[in-house]
Amino acid sequence: MLNEKIDTLVVGAGQAGVAMSEHLTSQGVPHLVLEKNRIAEAWRTGRWDSLVANGPAWHDRFPSQEFTGMDPEDFAGKDRVADYFVEYAKRFNAPIRTGVEVIKAERIEGTGAFQVETTDGVIEAQRIVAATGAFQHPVIPPVVPEEADMKQLHSFHYRNPGQLPEGAVLVVGAGSSGAQIADELNRAGRKVYLSVGPHDRPPRMYRGRDFVWWLGVLGLWDQAAQEPGKEHVTISVSGAYGGQTMDFRRLAGEGVTLLGMTETYENGTLTFASDLQDNIASGDADYLKMLELADAYVERTGIDLPEEPEARRAFPDPYCLSHPIRELDLKKEGITTILWATGFRQDFAWMKVDAFDAQGRPRHQRGVSAEPGIYFLGLPWQSRRGSTFIWGVWHDAKHVADQIAIQRHYEGYRGPGECRADAL
Numbered sequence: 001m002l003n004e005k006i007d008t009l010v011v012g013a014g015q016a017g018v019a020m021s022e023h024l025t026s027q028g029v030p031h032l033v034l035e036k037n038r039i040a041e042a043w044r045t046g047r048w049d050s051l052v053a054n055g056p057a058w059h060d061r062f063p064s065q066e067f068t069g070m071d072p073e074d075f076a077g078k079d080r081v082a083d084y085f086v087e088y089a090k091r092f093n094a095p096i097r098t099g100v101e102v103i104k105a106e107r108i109e110g111t112g113a114f115q116v117e118t119t120d121g122v123i124e125a126q127r128i129v130a131a132t133g134a135f136q137h138p139v140i141p142p143v144v145p146e147e148a149d150m151k152q153l154h155s156f157h158y159r160n161p162g163q164l165p166e167g168a169v170l171v172v173g174a175g176s177s178g179a180q181i182a183d184e185l186n187r188a189g190r191k192v193y194l195s196v197g198p199h200d201r202p203p204r205m206y207r208g209r210d211f212v213w214w215l216g217v218l219g220l221w222d223q224a225a226q227e228p229g230k231e232h233v234t235i236s237v238s239g240a241y242g243g244q245t246m247d248f249r250r251l252a253g254e255g256v257t258l259l260g261m262t263e264t265y266e267n268g269t270l271t272f273a274s275d276l277q278d279n280i281a282s283g284d285a286d287y288l289k290m291l292e293l294a295d296a297y298v299e300r301t302g303i304d305l306p307e308e309p310e311a312r313r314a315f316p317d318p319y320c321l322s323h324p325i326r327e328l329d330l331k332k333e334g335i336t337t338i339l340w341a342t343g344f345r346q347d348f349a350w351m352k353v354d355a356f357d358a359q360g361r362p363r364h365q366r367g368v369s370a371e372p373g374i375y376f377l378g379l380p381w382q383s384r385r386g387s388t389f390i391w392g393v394w395h396d397a398k399h400v401a402d403q404i405a406i407q408r409h410y411e412g413y414r415g416p417g418e419c420r421a422d423a424l
Helices: 015-026 041-045 078-091 176-187 211-217 248-253 276-301 390-411
Strands: 002-011 031-035 096-098 102-107 114-118 121-130 151-154 168-172 192-195 257-259 262-266 269-272 327-329 335-340 374-376
Touching (some): 002 015, 015 078, 015 390, 041 078, 168 176, 176 192, 176 248, 248 257, 257 276
Parallel strands (some): 002 031, 002 121, 031 096, 151 335, 168 335, 192 257
Antiparallel strands (some): 102 114, 114 121, 262 269
């Protein structure tokens, strides 16, 4: 039974959904936002206890609202970030309905509208914005069988060191999540092994400015994806402990054992690729390139920022880097937990529309789908490098809302002699 009709239905009330609602409100577009949990739920229950934003509070926010009660240079904790979105939604009375899950959406033939089945009834919508974000389903590669005598969990389900059984921990994946968790476990006194893949490794701070500022003035936040399939770049950066550069040589010097990419498992033994030195060298090159670009900017603009020669001083190569380990007997090394910081996959199975390629990826231009009436928000590299960041998704939402408003304008047109009808 049809419960209600709406012009635009937004699915998801994380940072993407809240931003989308703000811009639709500004454009006067009647809309409804459905969220199966709470507003910004992933920030509360899909992050570990000590997680903070990867950018300082002055930067990692929507343009029109600052974080209150904290220093702009500090890094907001996960619950503070979630509260921020709740507060933001209240500012413009966002029409968000929580505790409602969307089950299926399909086109109603001959109407141009969509029928959307939810746990709270059926909604007819002229347009649908999928704002479910980039981090929907944790992915654990099928390397170590579930029946192995080993606790395995994804970083999405990690909370703190006390959650894990006694013993050493292997962290697979050295992006921001994996590197920060490995650092935390090592500081808690655990023996930690860290499997490192290809990554970018920016300086946390250089010449008195945070790296997010450098990306901004250098125009790198607006960098478009270069190659299909290369949209996601693993970035290892941290706001933890006041903010620090994630230097893997430093971590190794503090006790973390570095390994190459995880490859195979057999009879309790894991093997690793011979790429550790190459991956570290590539991260170093990315780090040094950022310093060079920053120095060139200072020279070109004449801005008064102090030189920082210490930034190029490298930690010594640890033994595990000069003599990479290719195999680990997990039981012999006392490893009782494998923590997979191996990313997420998107899931649009609920959308029964022709908006996806053969691999199930959305076909779109800056969030505007190839399928009329379907829009996406929060995709990696949706329009730029910063699209999955808080401020980036806000700008992408503005573009999508503008396109919806333009479409409504054309739909509302009536020629001479035609009866005018108000848009939904």
